[in-house]
Amino acid sequence: MSDERPPAEDFASVLNASRSGWNAAMGLRFVRATRDEVIGELEIGEAHRQPYGLVHGGVYAGIIEAAASVGAALDARAIGRGAVGLENHTSFLRAVREGMLRVVARPLARGRRTQVWEATVRDGEGRELASGRVRLLVVEPDVPIAGEAIAIDGEEDRR
Template sequence: MAGVGFHKAFGLRFLEASGDRIRVEWDAAPELHQPYGIVHGGVYCSVIESIASLGAALWLGERGNVVGVNNNTNFLRAVRTGRLEAVAEPQHRGRLQQLWRVAITDEDGRMVAEGQVRLQNVENAERLAN
């Protein structure tokens, strides 16, 4: 999971991955900063959507695919350096949709950002390409 595409670009390290909980960590590297020298808000949004989607997909399994339909992220604390950790857990898992909450903390356990992602369960994956 961590060695390809987005996960590799952001340096995500997977600590736990199941349909009930995803936990990752990464470093607040300068490559992820915005011009003021703090981690870019888009990093938080992207990590939140990525790990919520992975958890939702693991839970849905062979029954289909998931696609994000809403991402709401709140930025709570600026970070310049250090290790960040994100934990995603389901709030609702239904036949058609799922809702996952993600909390991002710094290495001192302080909340940095939090968000939720609503995902659509898609049984017929061929529909996604059209």
């Protein structure tokens, strides 16, 4: 059985047009979204800051996981599967209070059952603010997660 995957199509405009949930609440916008690389941007606002006025560490961890999850899901989608996060290890390297955050995620390992993605968050000046690795589980579309099957390719949940 061949494990060849189709060429990397850019889904950024599709993702931005249907943005909802956490990505919409945080203001995360995708610049590029393929199965080989995901780039997203977020303009820092009041909702992103912790009580000291610094960007909350959860924002870094969240955009790292979002970018890695999108890439892994696009890769898994090519073979009729989905992907969900199992583990996120994010290191905070530099604090900022304002400006643009840019996350770039790329795969380190893509297996039949798990993937590992690495991501870096930089500010508008290119300084590295955070880095992380996300381990994801590749799942069949009919496997229930939190009580429901995941939707792949816009399909309704399969129950």
